[in-house]
Amino acid sequence: MDKQGIIKIVEKYKCDAGKLLNVLEDIQKEEGYLSEVSLKNVSSVLGIPLTKIYSVATFYSFFNLKPVGAHIVTVCMGTACHVKGAFQVLEALEDLLGVKPGETTEDGKFMLTTKDRKFTVNTARCFGACSMAPVIMVDGKIYGYVNAKKLPLILKEYGWGVKNEKDSSDRRP
Amino acid sequence: MKKIVAIEDLDNIRKIGLKKLMPDVPRAAVGLATCGIAAGGNIVYEKLKETFEKEKVDVYLTKTGCFGICHSEPIVNVRLPGKPLVLFSEVKPEDVSEIVKMVKEQSIDEQRALCKIEEWDHIIPEHPIFYGKGFNGIPLWNELPFFAYQKKLVMRNAGIINPEDIEEYIAVGGYYALFKALKEFMPDEVIEEVKRSGLRGRGGAGFPTGLKWSFARREKSDIKYIICNADEGDPGAYMNRNEMESDPHMVIEGMIIGAYAIGASEGFIYVRAEYPLAIERLSKAIADARAYGLLGENILGTGFSFDIHIARGAGAFVCGEETALIASLEGNAGRPRKRPPFPAQKGLFGKPTNINNVETWCNIAPIIQKGAEFFEKIGTEKSKGTKVFSLVGKVKRTGLVEVPLGTPLKTIVYDIGGGATNGKKVKAVQTGGPSGGCIPESLFDTPVDYERLAEAGSIMGSGGIVVMDEETCMVDTAKYFLEFAVDESCGKCTPCREGTYQMLNILKKITEGKGTRAELSLLEKTARVVKLTSLCGLGQTAPNPVLTTLKYFKEEYIEHIDEKRCPALVCRALINYFINPDACRGCTICARNCPVEAIDGKPGYVHIIDQDRCIKCGTCMEVCNFGAVVKLSGEKIETPLFPVPVKRG
Ligand SMILES: Cc1cc2nc3c(=O)[nH]c(=O)nc-3n(C[C@H](O)[C@H](O)[C@H](O)COP(=O)(O)O)c2cc1C
Ligand code: FES
Numbered sequence: 046m047d048k049q050g051i052i053k054i055v056e057k058y059k060c061d062a063g064k065l066l067n068v069l070e071d072i073q074k075e076e077g078y079l080s081e082v083s084l085k086n087v088s089s090v091l092g093i094p095l096t097k098i099y100s101v102a103t104f105y106s107f108f109n110l111k112p113v114g115a116h117i118v119t120v121c122m123g124t125a126c127h128v129k130g131a132f133q134v135l136e137a138l139e140d141l142l143g144v145k146p147g148e149t150t151e152d153g154k155f156m157l158t159t160k161d162r163k164f165t166v167n168t169a170r171c172f173g174a175c176s177m178a179p180v181i182m183v184d185g186k187i188y189g190y191v192n193a194k195k196l197p198l199i200l201k202e203y204g205w206g207v208k209n210e211k212d213s214s215d216r217r218p
Numbered sequence: 219m220k221k222i223v224a225i226e227d228l229d230n231i232r233k234i235g236l237k238k239l240m241p242d243v244p245r246a247a248v249g250l251a252t253c254g255i256a257a258g259g260n261i262v263y264e265k266l267k268e269t270f271e272k273e274k275v276d277v278y279l280t281k282t283g284c285f286g287i288c289h290s291e292p293i294v295n296v297r298l299p300g301k302p303l304v305l306f307s308e309v310k311p312e313d314v315s316e317i318v319k320m321v322k323e324q325s326i327d328e329q330r331a332l333c334k335i336e337e338w339d340h341i342i343p344e345h346p347i348f349y350g351k352g353f354n355g356i357p358l359w360n361e362l363p364f365f366a367y368q369k370k371l372v373m374r375n376a377g378i379i380n381p382e383d384i385e386e387y388i389a390v391g392g393y394y395a396l397f398k399a400l401k402e403f404m405p406d407e408v409i410e411e412v413k414r415s416g417l418r419g420r421g422g423a424g425f426p427t428g429l430k431w432s433f434a435r436r437e438k439s440d441i442k443y444i445i446c447n448a449d450e451g452d453p454g455a456y457m458n459r460n461e462m463e464s465d466p467h468m469v470i471e472g473m474i475i476g477a478y479a480i481g482a483s484e485g486f487i488y489v490r491a492e493y494p495l496a497i498e499r500l501s502k503a504i505a506d507a508r509a510y511g512l513l514g515e516n517i518l519g520t521g522f523s524f525d526i527h528i529a530r531g532a533g534a535f536v537c538g539e540e541t542a543l544i545a546s547l548e549g550n551a552g553r554p555r556k557r558p559p560f561p562a563q564k565g566l567f568g569k570p571t572n573i574n575n576v577e578t579w580c581n582i583a584p585i586i587q588k589g590a591e592f593f594e595k596i597g598t599e600k601s602k603g604t605k606v607f608s609l610v611g612k613v614k615r616t617g618l619v620e621v622p623l624g625t626p627l628k629t630i631v632y633d634i635g636g637g638a639t640n641g642k643k644v645k646a647v648q649t650g651g652p653s654g655g656c657i658p659e660s661l662f663d664t665p666v667d668y669e670r671l672a673e674a675g676s677i678m679g680s681g682g683i684v685v686m687d688e689e690t691c692m693v694d695t696a697k698y699f700l701e702f703a704v705d706e707s708c709g710k711c712t713p714c715r716e717g718t719y720q721m722l723n724i725l726k727k728i729t730e731g732k733g734t735r736a737e738l739s740l741l742e743k744t745a746r747v748v749k750l751t752s753l754c755g756l757g758q759t760a761p762n763p764v765l766t767t768l769k770y771f772k773e774e775y776i777e778h779i780d781e782k783r784c785p786a787l788v789c790r791a792l793i794n795y796f797i798n799p800d801a802c803r804g805c806t807i808c809a810r811n812c813p814v815e816a817i818d819g820k821p822g823y824v825h826i827i828d829q830d831r832c833i834k835c836g837t838c839m840e841v842c843n844f845g846a847v848v849k850l851s852g853e854k855i856e857t858p859l860f861p862v863p864v865k866r867g
Pocket of ligand 2: 123125126171175180453454455
């Protein structure tokens with residue numbers, strides 16, 4: 046994001062406490078991730094050393110430093126979801142989207158993006174919708190009581206590829 | 219907008235609010251907290267709106283928060299003039315026409331209703347609000363087992379009022395406690411009242427709230443801060459989310475009273491980023507409160523000034539710890555620091571700071587309005603008041619339950635929650651999240667309060683209760699929480715950073731059937747060292763899940779080590795899937811769905827799983843329509859070597 050855009054965001058936050066996180070989150074909301082350029086511009090607009098901004102951006106798991114796919118599918122790995130089979134949901138999702146399981150980026154965060162950059166899969170710690178475990182979130186929308194059978198239907202809402210659809214109809218009657 | 223100064227101003231708004239709550243026309247409200255929306259409540263709302271408009275029905279359609287009965291969402295409540303509030307559960311878009319018809323004809327289908335509310339104690343007004351009598355065929359809300367043991371003090375308005383309408387909050391007595399505190403009490407008297415009530419912090423440790431306030435009060439400083447801790451990091455706990463989404467003004471009112479008592483001029487609500495709706499509703503509530511002169515300069519014309527800002531967290535569990543939270547607010551990586559100095563002496567930007575959990579703040583208004591004696595009568599000797607728990611996991615009726623402290627676990631799990639799902643047996647509950655422990659079924663007589671949970675080796679924590687049944691492996695559970703601790707450890711102190719990592723390695727080996735008894739004692743020893751020597755609460759409590767499962771479920775660890783068997787059939791390395799040749803019909807569905815092509819067979823032939831290729835994902839078992847796939851640990855069944863024709867019969 047350019048400096049102009051960042052100044053606009055910064056103006057929303059009058060109070061120093063919490064400002065940096067609020068600003069970084071707003072940038073990520075718009076661009077999906079925090080690019081090197083954005084971080085440098087935040088540094089010069091706020092007058093905070095880039096090293097410190099980098100330390101903050103890498104400390105908090107919410108921030109992505111790499112571009113993400115068009116749709117973000119987040120699987121809850123919280124306790125309630127864990128005991129109700131979140132891991133199986135994650136596996137089934139990886140299988141459906143054809144992303145290799147268990148991959149993480151260099152900074153140790155779990156994030157997988159499909160080759161066509163349509164979907165990014167990552168995990169979270171709890172959306173506070175635990176009564177409907179297991180839960181996933183797609184682009185901010187929460188789906189409860191998810192299982193391997195429901196996943197293809199959910200993904201279809203987000204334009205899950207025609208090609209994939211065909212081989213799924215072969216596999217999941 | 220006219221600022222509120224005199225009691226008449228408040229009374230006038232109350233009248234306006236009551237007209238919305240109990241209008242002369244029917245009122246319909248859809249539960250739209252995160253859980254209600256996820257269950258499709260917003261679609262129901264839109265459809266109701268559209269249909270009411272199309273059919274020109276005279277109705278007041280609005281939204282509410284969550285009534286706590288999350289397993290029955292979406293909830294729609296309907297009140298006909300002069301009649302009780304009637305709740306409908308599991309309302310699907312296709313049920314909308316039915317609801318519209320009832321509203322239009324002003325006649326309720328009693329069979330379809332879940333329960334009714336005739337009068338409701340919103341706690342703060344002098345008298346309960348009387349909604350109406352009638353509908354003898356509908357049970358009262360507290361006749362349902364889910365509610366019968368509950369006492370709604372914190373959730374006094376949730377699911378009934380519109381959380382986005384300050385006038386409805388005032389209608390049920392909101393901001394009257396603030397009025398009383400600012401106009402009739404000296405700051406020290408407020409603190410005295412909170413002290414006498416016996417209220418203890420709801421963020422986990424249970425520190426007496428009034429005492430904590432007095433520390434910040436007596437510090438001399440040009441500026442003081444208060445913070446509302448809404449980081450709610452414990453996965454499986456979501457009461458704070460609901461408190462903010464369903465009744466945001468309750469949090470704000472508590473904070474203003476606290477700020478007055480302590481002498482703070484600025485307040486912050488630190489909300490985790492995963493709660494966008496809570497942030498949205500709090501922001502609106504803050505703006506509305508400012509407009510009415512309840513926040514900002516010269517509150518209620520008393521000369522006292524105070525304002526609240528929202529700061530967002532960014533997915534770090536450790537930021538729930540108070541010193542880490544402060545570091546985070548200051549724009550740093552959220553790492554804790556040594557205490558003392560405590561935040562009351564040196565907090566945010568080095569100034570005296572008082573920090574409390576969301577639910578702690580929610581209890582303040584009733585204490586001031588009703589007096590310490592009212593509050594002090596609820597609960598046990600040392601744990602006063604109620605606590606909201608999120609009852610989740612393998613239990614029939616999930617949701618948010620608020621009970622007096624001291625309620626036995628068995629009441630919560632069996633009477634309220636209805637026991638395990640699918641006729642299984644409940645094995646344990648996990649309380650307190652990653653800092654807590656697992657309490658076995660044999661100890662379910664334990665009354666839930668701060669001391670008794672600690673005696674059992676767990677903690678109250680923020681109030682998550684995750685129910686586990688015979689299909690939950692306790693070694694896997696311990697491993698799960700340690701993975702969490704390893705991920706979330708900020709890395710500053712060695713015992714937590716390295717100790718939890720070593721413990722996790724041992725647990726991984728045990729779940730893979732490669733552990734030894736010597737490692738089991740090493741695990742226990744390491745756990746004690748980490749507990750004793752870590753810098754902050756994260757490390758000090760991270761071993762609790764291990765220690766409690768070792769204490770109560772040691773035999774499960776031993777079975778994994780000696781017999782290479784996972785009795786709950788969870789640990790993948792120790793289980794195998796087989797196809798029962800007598801039940802297989804040769805339909806090929808398992809082979810077609812196997813992601814690694816590990817199943818051999820053809821139409822009409824018994825299918826066989828290649829044990830060397832199987833990754834044990836369980837898909838075959840899920841898709842088989844004949845129950846032919848079995849999961850075993852430490853045993854096997856005879857299967858043919860090659861596909862043979864299926865037995866007909
Ligand atoms: C690792 C860790 C995580 C914590 N997470 C939270 C949290 O999510 N919410 C919270 O209110 N308190 C949390 N606490 C407790 C806070 O440090 C602090 O005690 C609490 O906010 C004080 O509020 P109270 O007195 O109202 O309970 C956590 C503590 C530790 C050690
Ligand atoms: S544990 Fe998954 S939503 Fe809370």
